[in-house]
Amino acid sequence: MNRNVPPSPTAKQEIYGLVERLERAHEVNRAAINLVPSENRISPLVERSMRLDFYNRYFFNDDLSADFWWYRGGESVGDIQSSGTAALARLAGADHVNVRPVSGMTAMLVVLLGLGGSAGSPVVSVAAASGGHYATAALLERIGRQSRAIGQHAGHIDTDALRKVLTSEEVPLVYLDLQNTLHELDVRQVVDVVRECSPGTRVHVDCSHTLGLILGGAHANPLDAGADSMGGSTHKSFPGPQKGVLFTRDAQVAEDLRGAQYHSISSHHFAATLGLSVAAAEYEVFGQAYAAKVLRNAQALGTALERHGFEPIKERSVITRTHQLWLSVGTDEQATDFSAALASAGLRANLLPDIPGATGLAMRLGVNEVTFEGADEQSMAELADIFALVRDGHIDQAVKMREALKYGFGEPYYFQDASDPR
Incomplete structure (x- = not known):
């Protein structure tokens, strides 16, 4: 390869296109509500x-x-x-x-x-x-x-x-x-x-x-x-x-x-x-309040989902005492379809086999990331409402409600920028 030959305009456009795709996907991810228990966001x-x-x-x-x-x-x-x-x-x-x-x-x-x-x-x-x-x-x-x-x-x-x-x-x-x-x-x-x-x-x-x-x-x-x-x-x-x-x-x-x-x-x-x-360093400031809220939010989301007719998988009659909660959502095909429908509404969930007490794929949810972003128990009730809208086929309504919910969270458990006075 002759390294003295400048890159073609086409190659430059392709590379810039890749970066632009990454940036667009980043914005989509930031707008989504992520309920995958094995993931979290990082603070600014x-x-x-x-x-x-x-x-x-x-x-x-x-x-x-x-x-x-x-x-x-x-x-x-x-x-x-x-x-x-x-x-x-x-x-x-x-x-x-x-x-x-x-x-x-x-x-x-x-x-x-x-x-x-x-x-x-x-x-x-x-x-x-x-x-x-x-x-x-x-x-x-x-x-x-x-x-x-x-x-x-x-x-x-x-x-x-x-x-x-x-x-x-x-x-x-x-x-x-x-x-x-x-x-x-x-x-x-x-x-x-x-x-x-x-x-x-x-x-x-x-x-x-x-x-x-x-x-x-x-x-x-x-x-x-x-x-x-x-x-x-x-x-x-x-x-x-x-x-x-x-x-x-x-x-x-x-x-x-x-x-x-x-x-x-x-x-x-x-x-x-x-x-x-x-x-x-941030966790020494926010960690205690955040961790306690995670447990409350997980319980609140599980209870609200159950009220909407979803089936939490329980152990010893307990919905959860961690950041995780599990849902039985039918056959593997039904679980995959529901997960895809949630994703189309901007909600990310986690499907897994080998969930104790479940047969086939179960939905594993976590409230750790949304709690870090400032969600509270009322947010969990609204999340359950969105799940019900998706289940019932009202994707457009679910998208609008998810957008309003995401941008209506309370104070997050991190410093938002260098000028944050907290």
């Missing part, structure tokens, strides 16, 4: 931090050592990562915070490699059919460990099955990866069984979905319940960039995690890490 201040030169820079000098600037470019802002790590430590009540994972899945990999024993070791996790993460068992097998998946119901692990595994094998790790749940996980119950049957076994809580609820004080802190470590992704109920984080109060656990992380993660996406620092 976090978004600003993600657009800077640091997006393409490596940063390895976590300790800000004067003689370890082997990669230049982060000297002037490395202390911002440090302050963000300190904010996360305060929120979690943790002595050690690892912000190197780039996602919840890489956080999972680090924990399984660092705490999961040697090749061939059995590791306990939560069965996918009862709400555990779909990938854990397969990942364990791929890295040479053995999966011992056990069930749970309504936040309670099958302790009989857990005792059986712990007393019959040397288990280095119990990995509590509950991703689909309407109830808070009873970590203390698990820790008590582990300490009784196998004191040397470590307990890690993958709280990717409920991290925002935990750091906001709406759910109990697993570290307070005796877990050796916890962590996960930072973009679900916690409103941060797509990243991962790990917490512990145990220096040896922190060292083991860092050792595994060193050989499994190179770039930790520096701009996203700086964005996480900003998100943590």
